[in-house]
Amino acid sequence: MSALLLLALLAAPADTLVVGLTSDPVTLDPHRATDLVSAAVVSNVCEPLVRYRADGSRPEAALATSWATADSRTWTFTLRQGVRFHDGAPLDAAAVVANLDDLRKQRGFPGRAVRAGPFVVTITLDQPNAALLATLSQAFFAMQSPREIVRSPPRLVGTGPYRLESARPGRIELTANPQHWGGAPRLRRIVFRRLADQPSLEAALVAGDVDVTSAVGQDTVGRLRGRAGITLDSQTGLNIAFLCPNNERRPFDDRRVRQALVRAIDRRALVRDGLGGHGVPARNSLPPAMWGYAGRTKELGLDRAAARRLLAQAGYPDGFETTLMTVDAARPYLPSPLRLASLVRDDLAQVGVRAKLEQARSWKEYLDRATRGDYALALLGWQADTIDPNDFLSALLGSEAIGSTNRSRYRSPQMDALLKQGRQHADHRERAGLYRSAQELFQKDVPWMPLYHVSLFTAFRRTVHGLSVDSTGLLRYDKAWKQE
Numbered sequence: 232m233s234a235l236l237l238l239a240l241l242a243a244p245a246d247t248l249v250v251g252l253t254s255d256p257v258t259l260d261p262h263r264a265t266d267l268v269s270a271a272v273v274s275n276v277c278e279p280l281v282r283y284r285a286d287g288s289r290p291e292a293a294l295a296t297s298w299a300t301a302d303s304r305t306w307t308f309t310l311r312q313g314v315r316f317h318d319g320a321p322l323d324a325a326a327v328v329a330n331l332d333d334l335r336k337q338r339g340f341p342g343r344a345v346r347a348g349p350f351v352v353t354i355t356l357d358q359p360n361a362a363l364l365a366t367l368s369q370a371f372f373a374m375q376s377p378r379e380i381v382r383s384p385p386r387l388v389g390t391g392p393y394r395l396e397s398a399r400p401g402r403i404e405l406t407a408n409p410q411h412w413g414g415a416p417r418l419r420r421i422v423f424r425r426l427a428d429q430p431s432l433e434a435a436l437v438a439g440d441v442d443v444t445s446a447v448g449q450d451t452v453g454r455l456r457g458r459a460g461i462t463l464d465s466q467t468g469l470n471i472a473f474l475c476p477n478n479e480r481r482p483f484d485d486r487r488v489r490q491a492l493v494r495a496i497d498r499r500a501l502v503r504d505g506l507g508g509h510g511v512p513a514r515n516s517l518p519p520a521m522w523g524y525a526g527r528t529k530e531l532g533l534d535r536a537a538a539r540r541l542l543a544q545a546g547y548p549d550g551f552e553t554t555l556m557t558v559d560a561a562r563p564y565l566p567s568p569l570r571l572a573s574l575v576r577d578d579l580a581q582v583g584v585r586a587k588l589e590q591a592r593s594w595k596e597y598l599d600r601a602t603r604g605d606y607a608l609a610l611l612g613w614q615a616d617t618i619d620p621n622d623f624l625s626a627l628l629g630s631e632a633i634g635s636t637n638r639s640r641y642r643s644p645q646m647d648a649l650l651k652q653g654r655q656h657a658d659h660r661e662r663a664g665l666y667r668s669a670q671e672l673f674q675k676d677v678p679w680m681p682l683y684h685v686s687l688f689t690a691f692r693r694t695v696h697g698l699s700v701d702s703t704g705l706l707r708y709d710k711a712w713k714q715e
Contacts, residue, residue: 401425489678
């Protein structure tokens with residue numbers, strides 16, 4: 232038997248798409264998830280009320296066909312009729328109210344919803360929020376069956392083009408929903424398969440055992456580029472990676488120490504040596520491609536002499552010992568986490584901060600510890616859930632997000648006030664000015680150290696067609712198919 236024939240026999244069937252991962256989702260409950268792998272699975276099963284065009288330019292109808300507000304506080308949504316969840320429950324006003332009530336409990340959704348008609352929902356927010364549509368477009372705000380919301384733990388049941396067939400560690404299978412309101416998908420099955428590591432994932436993609444992956448490590452990019460049978464797409468990511476100190480722990484509760492750390496790291500070398508040049512150094516808390524980015528703020532440049540002076544002023548003339556938590560689980564913004572952790576550790580040592588690497592056993596353990604503040608330093612990152620700066624900045628810097636996505640545990644009434652004002656103003660220019668002020672405050676307080684914005688790569692077999700990428704980088708498979 233020839234090698235080509237053997238590979239053809241081993242490859243996934245034509246009606247099945249295999250998506251390669253290097254870690255499992257933390258949870259399949261969209262209202263409790265915060266990680267990208269969970270979002271990648273959930274977004275194919277559950278759908279939001281609205282979604283944004285792929286270029287992020289404007290919202291489009293999804294489960295809601297229209298919406299209106301006069302003051303950014305009271306919103307009315309008209310729902311798409313004739314839609315059912317995969318378990319047969321109808322998508323109606325009662326189902327949406329139940330979901331928004333659950334989101335208020337699980338994610339602190341700042342509003343209350345009431346039924347205004349069989350397919351009409353009115354949401355009254357605690358405060359005006361011009362970014363509501365962007366928030367509701369997130370995979371984590373998707374609608375799930377009201378029958379599942381009351382269960383613990385809930386099973387993933389949505390209205391999307393695929394339904395959950397099975398889930399176990401290392402493998403999740405979705406099957407097509409032939410009654411989907413947007414039309415039945417062309418693929419019969421989607422399989423999310425976890426591989427042991429980057430080399431295993433690369434080998435599976437080359438062999439045809441995996442059809443597509445967004446978990447492409449920077450070392451893998453050069454080997455895949457130009458390889459026959461594989462397409463490699465790249466985009467500038469709406470993301471950031473950062474060194475995150477626990478602001479509630481000494482000595483990181485001292486702003487001078489945090490200012491010292493940000494001046495100790497050589498970002499350009501980190502991009503060169505840690506990312507293979509596939510990224511740009513970060514100078515602020517937003518990606519440059521996001522509106523509201525403060526491009527005129529002072530660059531947080533490398534200045535180790537200044538770092539040592541700041542440490543001495545804070546009472547640490549000889550530096551100090553600490554730990555840097557890491558994990559061997561690649562993320563889009565941390566493609567080589569152990570290597571990046573070593574590079575950051577070595578930079579900190581140049582100013583007397585002696586950080587011992589402390590490796591978590593899994594991504595779930597790592598994320599759980601970071602969320603509850605059980606660490607000193609950690610490498611973390613964020614991929615934009617929406618194209619609105621509010622969701623980026625509020626998630627990472629708002630005190631109300633401590634215990635969920637604000638893992639630095641940074642608290643600032645001034646920052647909270649700026650973010651609140653940004654949500655309340657409907658005028659785009661006023662909001663952009665407030666977010667620039669928030670970034671200026673960020674550079675003074677330095678709750679975490681921005682490192683870089685990484686280029687994101689998606690690799691797929693050339694037999695795969697019709698893939699689409701949403702405005703935040705999530706892959707959609709509802710229009711995809713396979714053909715030699």
